[in-house]
Amino acid sequence: MTRGALLEPGPRHAGPPERTVPAPRPAALGVAAILVAFAAAAVWSIVDLRINVASLVDSADNAAAFLSRVFPLDFPPVGDIARMTGQTLAIVVCATALSVVLSFAVALLAARNTTPSPSARWGARALIVIARAVPDLVLAIAFLRMFGLGALAGILALGIHSVGMVGKLYADAIEDTGAGPRDALRAAGATWWQQITGAVVPQAMPSFVATALHRFDINLRTSVVLGYVGVAGIGMELSVAMRTLDYSRGMALALLVVVLCIAVELVSGAARTRLLGRTRSGLAWVRAPRAPRPAAVRLADGRFRVSPPWSAARIRRTLYAAGGITVLAAALVYVDVDFGRAAAGLRDLPATAGLFVPPGTGGMWGELVAELIVTVQIALAATLLGIVLAIPVGCLAARTVSPSPAIATAARVFIVCVRGIPDLVVAIVFIVVTGLGATAGALALAVGAVGLTGKLVADSLEETDVRVQDAVAASGARRGQVFVAATLRQSAPALIAHVFYQLDVNIRSATLLGVVGAGGIGFYLLNATRVLQFDVVTTIVAMIFAVVVAVEAVALWIRKVLA
Missing domain, CATH: 1.10.3720.10 (MetI-like)
Structure with a gap:
């Protein structure tokens, strides 16, 4: 072997291919930070409001007494x-x-x-x-x-x-x-x-x-x-x-x-x-395809007719419209304005x-700020609890994920029933059982979130591309792997948007439930109207508006990043 041969580089052994992981975008890191902060704030709200199993168990006697006073209806x-x-x-x-x-x-x-x-x-x-x-x-x-x-x-x-x-x-x-x-x-x-x-x-x-x-x-x-x-x-x-x-x-x-x-x-x-x-x-x-309608039809005199011809479909639509107008006319007569x-x-x-301007505080600015924080806590706690309950229900209701059509139908019926119960009714029950305060409001909104978020989750899962799921399943993946790798991954942006939409809804609803004693700034809003402090009403509305706009701005930014 010559010296030159010793100096020549030998063949390289092929090793495993290097895996290139793209660096996360700063905006994506920002979204992750916001989600972590939201989860932490929601958990803190649940702890601070004393929403736990022990509190519910302690309220069992109140629930029994309440039922004894309810029945017979x-x-x-x-x-x-x-x-x-x-x-x-x-x-x-x-x-x-x-x-x-x-x-x-x-x-x-x-x-x-x-x-x-x-x-x-x-x-x-x-x-x-x-x-x-x-x-x-x-x-x-x-x-x-x-x-x-x-x-x-x-x-x-x-x-x-x-x-x-x-x-x-x-x-x-x-x-x-x-x-x-x-x-x-x-x-x-x-x-x-x-x-x-x-x-x-x-x-x-x-x-x-x-x-x-x-x-x-x-x-x-x-x-x-x-x-x-x-x-x-x-x-x-x-x-x-x-x-x-x-x-x-x-x-x-x-x-x-x-x-x-x-x-x-x-x-x-x-x-x-x-x-x-x-x-x-x-x-x-x-969405089923619809037959295109002609935009315009030339008449014999050279003019154009923009209305569609009197087909069976148009006659049916006209009858629907006439029925709606009849119902509206009857309603106007019934309300007797x-x-x-x-x-x-x-x-x-x-x-x-x-009467509503200029805004005023009635000498209780500190209390209003504290109750606004409680309102946000109610919304955060209800959103987290609602999501935890709604995701399994939504998965069962989605026809692309549910184990069987019968289970999907049953879950859809359950969602409709829950959505049909007004938050106020649920709040009244929890107030009687757990007492006045934020706990009742948070639990009531959490139940309501199961209906809204469960439906949104189910719809988002059904709107995913089934071909991606079929491709993952064809590679030998199990049902759970297909769900995580294909279905959940496609619907993740929509699910995150649903979380912030539910938070926005809960902030508004928490304000309304305060009128029945479910905690938060709504109680002060109702009291201000009763004592004719309309300037305080304006201040409370402005405070709620600021919080809602802030949540909406964050949600818009997240949707833009994830789009």
Whole structure:
């Protein structure tokens, strides 16, 4: 062997391939830090509020005493039940119709493809945020001051507050419409309004109606809370029964509310599914394709007709619309609004608005801050507990994950039943069992979160790409590995968004539940209205608004990072 041979490099042995792990993005690290901070704050809230098994066990005697005072249930006469139910449904129908009208106008300005200018778009978006941030309870208090007890205050409060949700979803639906039909109408010489009615509205109509039905469900549950401040209906009768400790009558009315909410949820859910055109495709439910409608038809005289022909589908839609208008007309007659009183209240609007400004603290700023922290604690604890309970339920309800269709159906029915129970009813039960305070509020919202978050989790899991799961399963992965590696990984961004959405909902709900003694700043809000400290009401609303906007800003940033 020569010296040169000794100096030549020998062949290298092939080793295992190097695994390159991309460095995490700073934004992703920020999201992880926020999630860890959220979990830590939620755990601290649970500990600080003394939510534990021992506390619930200690309340067993209270629960037994409460049940002994509830049964037998004392239902009102059938005539009174019909009257109260009619009042509640009429208020909710009118409020939802008002929100649809206002939201459609605001959405046209807020949608990017229909707004006349960027300034109009941002102004409309600001109105949507404000309507969503101001609690409907506060609106009801203000309108009761203007118009007195009755239905009008509840209609206006629910209708205006609903713009915060309905207006946003309507604007999103308008932005999702295709540009082709509208471009065709524009090329044919159609006016702006003809383009909206002939191209934009027909495409977005299923989403419009489905959103209105969903908001109807929410307004029905919220109307029960407004009964505690004087809005007519079942909620007012329930508040009277609970204030007088007539638990047998109160729980009978609560059961009536639950049955009514579940029935409306089932009917509106079936209608939303039909309107959205969802159909079964394998294990997932997807939107069924719809036949395109002609944008315009040339008439014999050379003009264009933008309305569709009178087909069977159009006749059916017209009958639905006529039925809805008939129901709305009957509701308007039933609520029997005193227009003279309404006109007088509008004349007093400047004086009423002046009661709320400038903001004041009533000499209890420190207490308000402390109770705001308690409200946030209630929301954090309820969100964490609700997620822990909702994820298993959502997994069982998702048809792409559930062990069998029967289990998925049973889980879906359970979710519908839980969603049908108003948070106020659950809070009343926990207040009687565990006593007044934040513990009852957190437990009530945790139960409610099972219905909302469980549904969102199930829908997100079903919307994942089944082909990715099939590919992982074909490689020999077990069912649990497929779930973690494919299903959960795809739905993780949506699940994180659901967590912060639930937190946002719980902050608002914790404020409302305070009116029945479930802890937090809502109790001070109700007391401020009772003693006519409307400047304190403004301060409390501003504090809640600041917290909600902060949570919304964090949620928007996280969604942007994970998109």
